[in-house]
Amino acid sequence: MAVIALMAPVVATDIVAGEPLPYHIYLANGVPLANRGQILTDPDQLEILRCQGWRGVSEEGVPPADAIPPDEAALRMDRQAPVRCQPQARPVLSEATGLVADDMPLSLKLLSRLLREQGVHRIVAAENGRQAVGQFFRQRPPLVFLDIDMPGLDGIDVLKQIKSWSPETFVCLVSGNATMVNVKVAKTYGVDAFLVKPISGLNLQRVLSLYGPLTLSAD
Template sequence: MRVLIVDDNASMRTLLSVLLTSQGYEVVGALPDGNGVTEAVATTAPEIVCLDYRLPGRDGLSILQEINSTYPEVDVLFMTASEGSDIEARAADAGAAGFLRKPFSQKQVIDELRLVCATRRQVTRGSNSAGAPKSPATGRGAVKPASIGGTQRPTVVIADDNSSIRLLLKGVLSDLGLNIVGQAANGEEAIRAVMTHKPALLFLDVNMPILSGLEALPRIVEASPETAVVMVTGDTSRTIVQQAAGLGARGYIVKPVRPSYVEKFLKELFKS
């Protein structure tokens, strides 16, 4: 697995380079600031970027958004020493595949990267098989639908303004045996996609342009009451969760998206 490291602390760059190399990763570069990161991604072709938040030149969140927009197939492990309570949610909503708060141990780095790599493998597997007809019980860990949608292979629409998260969810859900019939990048598009496809499931991002997920949710429930709406969010505050449930959502998935949690959630949902 090819990794690009971006951190303004020389000791941290050295530590991560040595640690990741010892674990079998190929470190393709180590940058000291936020300038030229996307250009480095283009030239070094990493699969994972270890990205610090506080950087000279540019902050990590803006770089994360640019990477996910330009190279949605690249996973970003976001790192920060910031004590801000909302930074993890902001990074997750921006498309971070993983999160580390400094100071962190070597074990934390290794464990988080393993989760990122495991998710990448499942996304790749799902993406490769997305167009192939199969029953829900075909793949490893495939979800067996019961009542939702009344079909052998439940249909799904994914609505998220982040192309990286849409790609991730498409791969994970396809690998679990679901049929992705539509995607949307804002609340208005989500409403139109639901009206067109009447999917069994809608994965709906909370924070989107034009109409947020919470603003679009009542219109979606009215247009297709049989669609089970699952909110996708990096913010799990009680207010958001209760508001979504009150508007008709059947539950929520927390970013960064983890395939094992999605699988467990869907199996519980299909039981109901």
């Protein structure tokens, strides 16, 4: 995707189930969500794009009246309409997809391997917070591990975004130096567990014991 000079909120009526998207769509902080020409049918994804999506605006031609610089758009994230996805049942580990985000390749590879050894069915890897949010939007895995100290969007930023969409998703923050401030803030956003580096199989097993399948009530 090209460098964005200006951003403008999407036109909700442009987002139609089963029809190609008319432009690339981002969150207000510039995280890519969907590409021009992509066809989506998932109601939750469509609602996120309509309520929280932004489009990049070219410097050529006359920009729309609501176009603003990217840094100003990012400041408006917390003022946008919230979107809560339909709750999903949490599967057992042997059927679950886990998302792992870490900017350190060795840590990413190690945690992914340990999760497989603990019986997690499938692993999706992200090299930074932006990728993590995009992967979650596309795949909505029920189990997420986020390194706190990632550049750009850190683990707490990603935690906040994921929990705003899907509170039932199990999110664990990973860090070698988690501060009390980080812990306190993460708890306000609904973090489910913490994992301290260096990661051991025993500590990971302890965290996964908190996961547990989640069934939805008939209500």
